[in-house]
Amino acid sequence: MRESQLGELTVSSLGLGCMGMSQSYGVQNDEAESIATVHAAIDAGCTFIDTADVYGDGANEELVGRALAGRRDQAVLATKFGFKRAQPSDSMPNVVDGSPEYSRVALDASLRRLGVEHIDLWYLHRRDPNVPIEETVGAMAEAVQAGKVRYLGLSEVSGDTLRAAHAVHPISAVQSEWSLWTRDPETGILPTLRELGVGFVPFSPLGRGFLTGQIKSPADFEPDDMRREMPRFTGENFQKNLDLVEKVRELAAARGVTAGQLALAWLLAQGNDVAPIPGTKRRKYLAENLGAVDVELTAAELAALDAAFPPDAVAGDRYNAGGMSMVGK
Structure with a gap:
């Protein structure tokens, strides 16, 4: 396993996103297989484990905590706070609380659910428009001082927000x-990250599964799958994006x-300050993802991928209007 540098924090270049073990991609959750997947990742050197307090309304942190029991010192553990549902019945998080008071409550709750004494990388999940970022990060910095x-x-911030936050306390990753x-x-946040020496952690590096080529129809999604409500997976956008993926399949086959x-492999080639966290809840897909670490792309192959998937090629936003209003702030 390669290593990536997120500010002063060293992590495995490929991490494991755990959200799907508890929510969003279908109801068929298998705790035993999920825990086995976390263990297999750590055994393979994929030790950068990502969760959040909102995933499964805390259930995902509890699951990750059980998976790390007895193996805490082998993992770099990341979680997030601040993003929550206004009502328990809401299908997606839709409010943000970045207040210093809530940050303290959220942190203690995460530590309790995870069953750990400290968190290695603690993110603000979304910027709270009602709280200056300096106040939120100031409270987060107190947690660092407290050990x-x-x-x-x-997560999902603009360059200006990152600059303001970084002036209060070093930010290791976005x-x-x-x-x-x-x-x-x-063309957005990345230039600012590199100017400040901050690492980048791409989530959904497989396009929420679309880039694997395994999704052929909206009917492939279970009824409670969040992708059914995302613009890129609906209507005419679905087929347009499927045509793009076919080009990737052809290049991969070659x-x-x-x-x-x-x-x-394309993402891993973007620099050692990048650490993608593809999510999976099954060992067989983990093994496939880990195989990307051994794929060294040539300049010609990178150029072919750029040509097949130019920045403006994808049809549809990645969230609905409400979700998009919370990103890049």
Whole structure:
């Protein structure tokens, strides 16, 4: 396993996103298989484990905590706070609380659910428009001073927000969506990250599974799958995006790898300050994802992927209007 540098924090270049073990991609959750997947990841050197307090309304942190019992010192553990549902019945998080008071309550709750004494990388999940980022990060910095957190991160923020936060306390990483079909970070947040020496953690690096080439129809999604409500997976957008993925499948076949491995290899080639966290709840898909670490792309192959998937090629936003209103702030 390679290593990536997120500020002063060293992590495995490929991490494991755990959200899907508890929510969003279908009701068929298997705790035993999920825990076995976390263990298999750690055994393979994929030790950067990502969760959040909102995933499964805390259930995912509890699951990750059980998986790390007896193995805590082998993992770099990341979680997030601040994003929550206004009502328990809401299907998606839709409010943000970045107040210092809530940050303290949320942190203690995360530590309790995870069953750990400290969190390695603690993110603000979304910026609270009603609280100056300096106040939120100031409270997060107090958690570092108290020994409850080692490093701080932000998610889905703008360059201006990152600068203001970084002036209060060093930010080690920013998490946002980045993949062949979400290219906007390259002209958005990425230049600021590299100017400040902050790492990038791309979530959904496989386009929420679309870039694997395994999704052929909206009917492939279970009734409670969040992708049914996302613009890129609905209407005419679905077929337009499916045509793009076919180009990736062709390039992957020529290289003798899977489409997903090619997509991850493209991200891994963007620099050692990048650490994608593809999510899975099954060992067989973990093994496939880890195979991307051994795929070294040539300049010609990278150019072919850029040509097949230019930044403006994908049809549809990645969230609905409400979700998009919370990103890049």
